[in-house]
Amino acid sequence: MILVWLIGLLMGGGLLAFLVGQWNKTLPRWISLYTLIIGIIALISFWIEHYEAINIGSMEPWLIDFQQDWIPSFGISFHLAIDGLSLLLLILTFFLGILAILCSWKEITEHHGFYHFNLLWILAGISGVFMAMDLFLFYFFWEIMLIPMYFLIGIWGSKNREYAAYKFFIFTQASGLLMFISILALYFTHAQSTGRYTFDYFALLGTVMAPQTAFWLMMGFMIAFAVKLPLVPFHTWLPDAHSEAPTAGSLILAGLLLKTGAYGILRFVLPLFPEVAKTFAPWAMLLGVIGIIYGAILAFSQTDLKRLIAYTSVSHMGFVILGIFAFNELALQGVVMQLLTHAISTGALFIMAGMLKERLHTRQLDEMGGLWFQMPKMGAIAVLFAMAALGLPGLGNFVAEFLILLGAFKSSVWLTVPATIGLIFSAIYSLRMIQKVFLGPIPETAPISDFSWREVFIMAVLTISIIWLGLYPQPIINTARPMINQIEHLFPTEFKNQTIK
């Protein structure tokens, strides 16, 4: 029941913020903040409550299940359930939600009510995606997160916002439709072989189908998720959307929306089509490696701070694909870590880019430089997160990338080596960013203020999280373990002992 309640809370909070926003400017953000705080408290206490059970290592991955008929004649039900992975991603959703509200505290100057309505509804859609166990319901939430995001970019974005919003919408919508076709085809294929019409995830698992059919169905899902993730060559919507969106929008895009793609692959593509996934794996890994290097080189050449950070996401998400299709426990644990740590580190960088834009009114690297002198606190934190982005040990991203590479090395030595070389490129773009923004000659401009207390709070929370994940990631690993073991069992003999010996 807590699951329905969480989505209801977000949607209700959003509506309330919208209504209140008609006559008060500050109340919507307080309402949103409280909504999210209530949600995260509920989630964390749920986690603590179930952590013992998770830790014992029970093989049953599902923590809670809720099912209610919705449109029974079509076999559509309102079926929500979460396992460790969903729980972690839900906590992340509420966590970044709170930061999104805090970082748009001053940035948003118009339509407060509608803004917070959109923000909370995106989060509701994302939460739904992480919980839905009915494919029709899943598609429904998939669409819910899209439309408010379109408004968020299109209304509160910067100069080129309309182009970016259209591009984002068309890419996601077109690929989403492919997924919908696949869902329908799966629905009918399943009915053909069993005579039962249902969209239920658990029923559809293990549907018997011809390999050819399975391949095309998988591609439908895969393309939708690859666009979201994004996988090269479907990534070109991302830099535009990220750089034009308001800070909170970039934060949610990078931190959460991209994660729905990875989640989709883990939850649907692998369990529904294990055989095809196996044959497709080398190609997916290759695309991942291309993404790692291509994204990093593009990030290096950017002159717009937010575009630079956006391309680093392409590079980091390449690691995710590489890890998922390595099909072993180390790599998959790395993937889960990467989903969380990338959200935190890239989120932090986007938030700082937003803070810089509020102060300097520019995103161009050439118009920055020497800012350390006036903003040593921001400089230090920026160095920390640039180091996180380049995978410095001791910070969360290292654990994630190291595990992914270590796992992938078992599956394919020759793809892992170039992926590891990506670590050199990530050093190049990260250091260039720090150099261009914070180092160099001190500019003779009007005084720029360093962090305010609100900003100190945001960055402190992010900093503590990334260090915690870097030095003691065990709670995350334990929570994700049952789900990862299940996936690993789908691919029992895959690549065993193909390592160099």
Added chain:
Amino acid sequence: MEHLLWLIPAFPLAGFLVLALTGKSMPPVWVAIIGAGTVSLSAIFTIIIGITFLSLPPASAHYVQTLWTWMEISDFHPEISLYLDALSLVFAFVITFIAALIHLYSVAFMAFDKDYSRFFACMNLFVCSMLLLVLADNLLLLYLGWEGVGLCSYLLIGFWYEHPENGYAAQKAFIITRIGDTAMAIGIFVIFYQFGTLLIPDILAKAPSLWQPEASMATITALLLLAGALGKSAQLPFQTWLPDAMAGPSPVSALIHAATMVTAGVYLIARMHVIFELSPTVQLIIAAIGAATLFIAGFSALTQYDLKRVLAYSTISQIGYMFLALGLGAWTAAIFHFMIHAFFKALLFLAAGAVIEALHHEHNMFKMGGLRTKLPVVFLTFVIGSASLIALPLISSGFYSKDQILWFAWASKNGNPLLWLIAISGAFITALYTTRMVMLTFWGEVKTEVDRLPGKLITIPLIILAFFSICVGFIELPHNFGSLTLFSDFLHQVLPETLLKSTASGEVFFQLLGALATFSGIYTAYILWYKQPEHLEKLKRNEMLLRLYSFWHSGWGFDQLYQTLIVRPIVFIATINKNDVLDKIYQGITLISVALYRSLSFTQSGSLRWYIMGLVVGAIIILGIQIML
């Protein structure tokens, strides 16, 4: 004592945290007390633990302290765990002791800097990372320290960030070492799948039974680890970052880029010596790289104007000696030279810093001179350090460590005459450039006036380091006189003995040759740069020599080579692809759609007869199809 191990890195870490969080608002006195105090405490603890270790040797010959399990995923469970044996004790002692002196020196040296607390915070973090590197019991924790020292090195080279060139020097250092680190990471993957663990003692124990000598896996693993070591230790072909790293403050050069971090590669190879011993090919490569590096860097040192750059090239060259020793299987000789070098090179950098500071930031040796009487303490200590660097026979520590390496280059199992020849020519060049440096800086006429005399906090560390630069050598004396082997006996707990050729004899003869090389180097430099400079003028008229001179001066053209071969192509590709060629596909689709809708909307002209025409044509086509079918 075992359970107190964690305090050694914890003190500097605490210092870093306090300074990073509150340093800005703290009075400078407190910054100094915390910054230098924490490192000194760490040094004291290391010495106490070291004394206990020596007086009551543990049965297993090591201490272990596990703090917590970093992560645990089925059979992959690296721990945050500290491991102290003879080898790591030597490193930990050198690191903390020299770092404490350098921090003390920095209290006065950096006193007028606006970023006093940032300096100490970074230095403390560096000491902590370096200690984790040498105390780690598994390769993943070692890698944490390894990358951590890289970060601190980056932060401190670019400490004076207002000058973009300092920032670029810092980036260069980080990126070049990262290339080696990446190879090392791949090496760690290989090790994990070969041994099923990253625990260093387990790896070393299992390796000989898992791999035959010259097994290809042993060679690959050794090469990958070697690449990491070469990057950090600025050896061929990664040596180019170190001379530029001198952009940082002098204490940074002394601590990081001379005494400790750059020898991390030496530590790694010594620590993993079993793997290297299983691959004689790689050992030969190490010896060859060491020899080539010491030779190349020696000539570059000979042609520099900047006092600190001379020292930087000399560091590269001396680490070359250590690599040569490692390649020869003379493990303890390499570590001995590391320790002696740490003392005298730290001393030389700190003294050079004092000179530069006294001359109002003048780096050029040709604008110095006559400082012998103006800065007597600095002069004296600098000369002592230089004596050790050129391995002045009998009285300097450097002699005892370098003499060993020269002897092993000839006489050890892996030694050969060519390596020996390079090593002894290197000794000649070392004497040459060192004497040139001393002559130019301290003799001759005064060219720049001294405007600030160094205070007590600067001179005391110099004196202490000078004392050690002379005396430490006496704990290990050659077999033919004294035959004292305290140091190598201690290290033989961990490192194997050096095997000699059965035919090796005549150590005295080689010692005399070594001494001869040193003295002739000193004499030549004395003639050329002091007594009869007209000889130098004559040499300068030679066209060939001048060209060679500028070639050496630019570090044998490696920078230009890498610029053209690697940097420019990548930057070029990145720049032309700034707007992402893949986006053009989607833009193309958009353009086609726009063109299509334009042409279709053209048909919607608003003219009625066109519409009727269209209806008629459409009707005819439909009817036609129906009739046809």
